Amino acid sequence: MPDPDAASALRIEGLSKRYGGGKLALADVDLEVGRGELVGLLGPNGAGKSTLTKIACGLVGPSAGSASVLGVAAGSIEARRSLGYLAELFRFPSWLSGEEVLSLHQRLCGSDGGLIERGELLERVDLAGARGVRVGEMSKGMQQRLGIAQALIGSPRLLLLDEPTSALDPAGRRIVRELLVDCRARGISALLNSHLLGEVERICDSVMIINHGRVVAEGAPGTLGSGDGLEIETGSGLRSFERVERGAIPSIVRSLVEAGESVFAVRATGSSLEDAYLDAVADSDSVEAPDAGGSPQAGGRR
Secondary structure, three states: OOOOOOOEEEEEEEEEEEOHHHOEEEEEEEEEEEOOOEEEEEOOOOOOHHHHHHHHHOOOOOOEEEEEEOOEEOOOHHHHHOEEEEOOOOOOOOOOEHHHHHHHHHHHHOOOOHHHHHHHHHHHOOOHHHOOOEHHHOOHHHHHHHHHHHHOOOOOOEEEEEOOOOOOOHHHHHHHHHHHHHHHHOOOEEEEEOOOHHHHHHHOOEEEEEEOOEEEEEEOHHHHOOOOEEEEEEOOEEEEEOOOOHHHHHHHHHHHHHOOOOEEEEEEEOOOHHHHHHHHHHHHHOOOOOOOOOOOOOOOOO
């Protein structure tokens, strides 16, 4: 049974995956998602992000290493009951309404939430007014939000979300951001696979960047980039500060105003998560990618 007191919602250790033909998708990856933590998984197309996510939810078996959800093996019935999953490329039957899709998934996962749960989930993704609309008549963004609602059926303790905001407009992305922040406040963890670095930087507690199946950088978004500088535009000119913690910015501005300065603009300086991402990927591209004959050995669990 899942351990409700487990420190980690998801723990991955020494994870490797080699597909038929020798293609190495993952090589010795370690990853931990703490309870109530949002972790961003970044990397170019083909880096291994979706493979890692599929192993975590039990759709793909690893060639080496292990993955566990709340202390039980990923892919087990107990682990699957504890998580919600949204695939990057998903399809709902076009003839079903939004509410019917959720009802179907309630039956599939054994949720007894009924009409109340469906109504609450549709409300949380801003689809309460479209509960009777057929999937085939929904926009791609509406379908994406419906997909997030189905991932939340049964109150999972871990969300595995593969490109959940890829088809959303700015308003839709805000809905998802607020939803994930609310999930974190409720103690729900999430692994967020995304290409939208700005979204990851705004809400994630930590980030892992992978390329060619290997971890090339990891840490808190603010520590991967050197965003610790500050520029303040005042009436007497531009004032620059180095190594400023985020929490110290209001007091610096307050001191300038109390000293009689007029403050017109405040800007953080230094490299962003995007800069750190591009640097990490470029550095790893300069190293020869693992060939089909390298370790780890093929022929493990499938």
